[in-house]
Amino acid sequence: MSNFIEMIMRDLRNSIAVLLVFVCTLVFTSTMVSAEAPRGTITISKEAAGRIAIALDRTSAKGGRESELARSVDGTIRSGLDFTGLFNLLQAPANMRTVQGGALNFSALNSVGAEIYTGGTMTRQSGKVLLDMEVYDALSGKQLMKKVYSGAEGQVRPMGLRFCADLVELLTGKKSLLFDSRIVYVSNRNSISVCDFDGQNVEHLTSARTISMNPVISPDGKYLAWTDYSSGKPDLYIRNLATKATASVGKPGVSIAPAWRNGSDEVATTLSFEGDQEIYLVKPNGTISRRLTSSRGIDVSPTFSPDGSKMAFVSQRSGPPQIFIQDLQGGQARRLTFSGSYNTQPSWSPAGDKIVYSSVQKNGEINIFTINADGTGLLQLTRGEKYNESPAWSPDGSMIVFMSNRQGGKRLFVMNSDGTNQRPLLQKEGDQQQPSWSKGR
Amino acid sequence: MSTMKYFGRSLFIPSLFMLGACCCDKDVVVAPIAPAPPVAAEATSAVVLTPNIYFDFDRSAITAASEAALKNNAAWLSANPGKGAVIEGHCDERGTSEYNMALGDRRATATRDYLVRLGVDPGRLQTISYGEERPADPGHNEAAWAKNRRVQFNEK
Incomplete structure (x- = not known):
């Protein structure tokens, strides 16, 4: 070990x-x-x-129903691990288990080049499903983990995902926040939807049937904030997801681009009722807590450092839109982005080190970049693929979700935080856009 | 983007006649209302609300080319005391939605403020931003974008 x-x-x-x-x-x-x-x-x-080369064995099961559940959990585990981009998934050789329930034949793994082997059994006991999973170091044959997951028959997917989370934590040393996380986004421009981290289990949260924008779930998972036109103009709504009680800001002008301030239950948003587009902090009941910016011109699209002490945002104060960072205590702002003449949509990484944003480029493309919070380390993540917008970090910082029209319509894509492994998240008709990624509860 | 090209495409022909005068001197106070000759011959009730004015990319400043249209619309409001106008701010699809929502708001308020300076009661004017959500032309080229960077007037 x-x-x-x-x-x-x-x-x-x-x-x-x-x-x-x-x-x-x-x-x-x-x-x-x-x-x-x-x-x-x-x-x-x-x-x-x-990538870690891992041999996934078929979960063994006796009985028809058990076998069905075993195949289902195998699918969940395979796609869950594949989604992380951390693994090279291999088929375990057929002669791994020479005798049912007998010792594992690790020498069979040499031929497939696996570093890790996982396998398990699925049984049912008094209405519950038990998934007994084992993880081995393929080279030494040493057992690294053995854990039993239990739940109702309908809970096979969450059980498989809990195993994925444990395996990732075991092999990377970091707690995985990915497998119970969710992504909220705008469907067809007029409603808010949510899906699991991998695009499964799509649910509709609103059906305003008016222009809807920028849904964000609070860090504690309690509230959803978004903008829609159900009052005839862009207003900000804050919904308690448990009670469905919904508050609105209800000020004249715009109420747009909300972002929850970490470590508080307040949401920052741009309001223009005082004549200029400024960022304010708003409480969940829709009342204004305080104003954060006061420069002439647009201030929009706030995002907060993990401790909530600093805010990155888009401002017109130096001309075309650029990203600035402001200390919430001192109020001083410094310009973060100097490369490119139109930089917007910042999102601060969960580790606090990087900010991802989108840049409108001279060739007409919109591309996604990351930059260190101190302004160094500029890295371009997308290129040659039309519009790539609205980047948002996964709660563990390992991935970025974004909207791209590279396949025609507006669709959600995910990539690793270094820009590798770009692939579609959802296979759905219509437009999906403006995603944000929130922690599970 | 070429301002001239955009004028060429614009439906707003009367503004062309006014362009010279407005460009030379921003402080022109004379002839605030400059209806085209045929309109001038008739009663003020014949003044028609100009439906759109246009903006440069990422700008919310009223261009010299829009001044005649705004003076015309102020005249329309003056001739129709029972009516008001909804001023919608719009953007082209370039750029990003949140910023464009704010930019559309600025275009609408800049337009409202201009009309108020011409003497229109602000209570008769309502502004709303649609950002890039409601393009007038669904195209993806400069011709379409020029038509979409607009403030649209609706009678209310």
Whole structure:
């Protein structure tokens, strides 16, 4: 066990070293040409980061119903682990289990090149489903984890996802916040929907049938804030998701682009009732707590540092839209983005180190970039794919969800935080846009 | 983007006649109402609300080319004391939705403020931003964008 962890840590350290060297090179050599440079970065960081080769065995089960549930959980585990981009998923060889219930034949794994082996059994006991999962170091044959997950028959998916979370935590050393997280977004421009982290279990939260925008769930999972035109103009609504009680700001002018301030139950939004588009903090009952900006011109699209002490936002104060960072105590703002003439939609990473944003470029594309909160380390994540907008971090910071029209309509995509592994999230008709990613409860 | 090209496409021909005068001197106070000659011959009730004025990319400043239309619309309000106007601010699809929602708001309020300076009672004017959500032209080229960066007037 400790050998294995040492091995993983050594690999991780090596990977990080390679990445650091590369990022430094990038910073020193390409402030000007960074828009063209990072294609190489993506490949190198992908190779350097490596993937864990894992052999997933079929969950064994006796009886028809058990077998059905076992196949279902196998599918959940496979797609859940695949979604993370951390693993190279391998089929476990057929001769792994020479005898049913007997010792595992680890030498069979050598041929497939697996580092990790997982397998389990599915049984039913007094109306409950029991999933007994085991994880082994494929090289030494040492057991790394054994855990039983139980639940009702309808709970097989969450059980499989809990195993995925435990496995990721075991192999990366970090608690996974991915598998119970959810993504809220705008459907067909006129309603708010929510789905699981992987695009499953779509639910509709509103059906205003008027223009609807920018849904965001509060950090404690209690409230949903969004803008729609059900009052005839863009107003901000805050709904208690449990009681469905809904408050609105109800001020003249716009009430747009909400973002929850971490560590509080207040939501920041742009209001224009005082004549200029300024950012205010609003309480869940819709009343204004305080005004945060006071510069002439548009201030919009706030996002907060993990401790809620700083706010990044878009401002016109220096001309075309750029991203600024303001300390909420002192009120002083500094400009963050200098590359590109139209930078908007910032989203602050859960670790606090990076800000992802979208940039309208001279060639007409809109592309997604990350930049360190100190203004260094600019990295372009999308290119050559039309409009890529509204980036938002996964709660664990490992991924970014965004909208792209690269396949025609407005659709949601996800990618790893370094821009690798870009793929569609949902296979649905119509438009989906303006996603935000929230923690599970 | 070429301002001239956009004028060429614009339906708003009367503004062309006024362009020279307005550009030379922003402080022109004379002839605030400049209806086209055929209209001038008739009663003021014949003044028609000009449906749209247009903006430069990422700007909310009233262009010189829009001044005649706004003076015309102020005249319409003056001739129709029982009516008001809804001033809708719109943007083209470039840029991002939240920023464009704020930009549409600025275009609408800049237009309202201009009319108020011409003497219109602000109580008769209502502003609303639609950002990039309601394009007048669904195209994805400069010709379409120029038509979409607008303030639209609706009678109320």
